[in-house]
Amino acid sequence: xxxxxxxxxxxxxxxxxxxxxxxxxxxxxxxxxxxxxxxxxxxxxxxxxxxxxxxxxxxxxxxxxxxxxxxxxxxxxxxxxxxxxxxxxxxxxxxxxxxxxxxxxxxxxxxxxxxxxxxxxxxxxxxxxxxxxxxxxxxxxxxxxxxxxxxxxxxxxxxxxxxxxxxxxxxxxxxxxxxxxxxxxxxxxxxxxxxxxxxxxxxxxxxxxxxxxxxxxxxxxxxxxxxxxxxxxxxxxxxxxxxxxxxxxxxxxxxxxxxxxxxxxxxxxxxxxxxxxxxxxxxxxxxxxxxxxxxxxxxxxxxxxxxxxxxxxxxxxxxxxxxxxx
Numbered sequence: 001x002x003x004x005x006x007x008x009x010x011x012x013x014x015x016x017x018x019x020x021x022x023x024x025x026x027x028x029x030x031x032x033x034x035x036x037x038x039x040x041x042x043x044x045x046x047x048x049x050x051x052x053x054x055x056x057x058x059x060x061x062x063x064x065x066x067x068x069x070x071x072x073x074x075x076x077x078x079x080x081x082x083x084x085x086x087x088x089x090x091x092x093x094x095x096x097x098x099x100x101x102x103x104x105x106x107x108x109x110x111x112x113x114x115x116x117x118x119x120x121x122x123x124x125x126x127x128x129x130x131x132x133x134x135x136x137x138x139x140x141x142x143x144x145x146x147x148x149x150x151x152x153x154x155x156x157x158x159x160x161x162x163x164x165x166x167x168x169x170x171x172x173x174x175x176x177x178x179x180x181x182x183x184x185x186x187x188x189x190x191x192x193x194x195x196x197x198x199x200x201x202x203x204x205x206x207x208x209x210x211x212x213x214x215x216x217x218x219x220x221x222x223x224x225x226x227x228x229x230x231x232x233x234x235x236x237x238x239x240x241x242x243x244x245x246x247x248x249x250x251x252x253x254x255x256x257x258x259x260x261x262x263x264x265x266x267x268x269x270x271x272x273x274x275x276x277x278x279x280x281x282x283x284x285x286x287x288x289x290x291x292x293x294x295x296x297x298x299x300x301x302x303x304x305x306x307x308x309x310x311x312x313x314x315x316x317x318x319x320x321x322x323x324x325x326x
Contacts, residue, residue, distance in 0.1 A: 010273065013220050017043075017269055019208040020068050027064035027201045028057055030188035036269065037179045037286060038065050038153065042111075042214065043221050043268075044261040046176025047132050047152040049117075049167075049290060054157060056181040062113045062153035063202055069214060070207035071110035072147065078120035080163070084127035088137040089144070102139060107131050110147050110211050114154035118164045125171050128152065132174040149214050169249070169291075176258045177283075178290035224264035225274040229320035234260050234280055236317050241292060246309040249293035259287045277319045285310050 008016075017039065024035045034050075038061060041048040050058040066073040076087060089105035106112065107128070117125060131137050135146045154175070157164055172178075184192065195201055234256055242250030263279035270279075285307055294305035 008216050008220055010271065013217060013268060014271060016209055016213060016217060020065075023068035023205060023208045024061070024064045027067075027205060028061050029191055030184050031057070031061070031181060034061055034179055034181055037177055038062075040262055040265045040269070041153075041176050042069075042149065042151050043218050044176060044258070044265045045149065045218060046258055046262065047154070047174060049172070049175040049178040050153065050155045050181065051158065051178055051290075052180045052182065056183060058155035058181055059113065059115055060202070061181065062111075062115075062155065064205060065153065066111045066113065067202055067205040068208050069111065070210040071149075071214070072108075072211075073111045073113070074106045074109035075113040075115060076106045077115050078117045078124070080119060080121060082120045082124050084124050085139075087124065087127040088131070089139055091140045091142075100140065102142065102144065104144070105137075107137060108144075108146060110149055110151070110214075112150075112152045114152055116156060117154040118156040118167055120165070122165055122168050125165070125167060129170060129174060147211070149211060149218060172290050173252055173254055175290060176262060177286040179286055221265045221268045224267050224272070226260060226264065227274070227320070230263075230275055230277065230280065231260065233277060233317070233320050234263075237280065237284055237313060238288075240313045240317050241288060241310070244309055244313060246295050246305060246312075247292050248295045249291070251288045251291055255288055255291050259283060262287055281314050281319075284314055 020039055021032075021035055024038065025032065028035055038048055040046075042065070050061060052058055063075075076082070085105065087105050087107050089103050089108070091100040092103050093099075094101045114128070131146060131150075132152055135148070135150050136143050137146065138144075152175075156167070183189075238251040238253075238256040238259070241247055244250070259280060260275075262283050263275045266279045266283060267273070267275040288310060289304075289306050292306045292310075294309070
């Protein structure tokens with residue numbers, strides 16, 4: 001690690017992230033991949049979109065992560081009548097001081113839960129764009145910084161559900177990863193019935209870390225080494241989506257950058273200070289799929305056309321040899 005590396009060790013990183021995962025998993029039983037994805041987005045300075053049908057634990061995952069970190073948390077219930085100013089804040093005239101005073105909106109928190117984001121209008125959804133990309137909001141010409149770390153965990157129901165709006169393409173591109181919870185297996189569902197008969201498991205969750213510690217974990221993950229050959233591999237994966245005849249819209253350069261950032265955390269969570277090809281390949285679908293559009297008329301039996309195309313791309317893009325250009 002460089003001389004200016006954060007003042008934690010690999011053992012510190014492993015111990016602290018294990019505590020976060022255990023805390024969230026105490027609420028979200030049987031979904032280790034979803035828990036790991038949420039933590040990856042937090043430590044890779046990205047944002048997470050959880051898309052699934054109602055009642056499978058989307059909001060519970062977001063709340064469990066928020067409860068595990070001693071930091072400021074705000075929940076925004078997105079509804080058709082929610083206004084952009086409710087999210088970002090508004091300038092209010094003070095008749096005594098004869099000047100406008102900025103009143104902060106709900107976006108000013110370390111972890112923001114955007115619940116059922118696709119029930120608000122596209123105009124209100126777009127109020128998140130600057131915040132998610134630049135970690136700031138601009139109101140009436142004045143810019144206001146958001147706290148660090150800053151994570152948006154948004155939940156949404158499938159677009160065929162009544163009363164929802166599709167997320168704009170620019171909004172989808174701001175999310176580092178999209179995941180689905182899926183239904184629990186029989187054992188996990190039976191355990192849920194027993195655990196939640198008298199109380200919510202969230203009531204027993206206490207913070208296991210704080211914002212300052214999370215910033216140190218983020219700094220550690222940033223320094224995970226990426227070989228030049230693996231940078232080229234990430235670019236090749238992204239470019240393949242732009243040339244694939246089964247895809248109408250390929251991955252953006254932002255998607256390539258976020259793929260590498262997520263891969264760094266993926267490697268760090270596995271106890272490595274360098275990434276390997278599998279770190280990238282394992283994350284291609286959760287990082288790329290929600291940004292892409294299938295070509296018109298493309299259908300794959302038994303599979304989502306975008307995910308099917310991505311699996312073919314992963315299979316055909318050459319994987320760098322071990323030890324290639326470091």
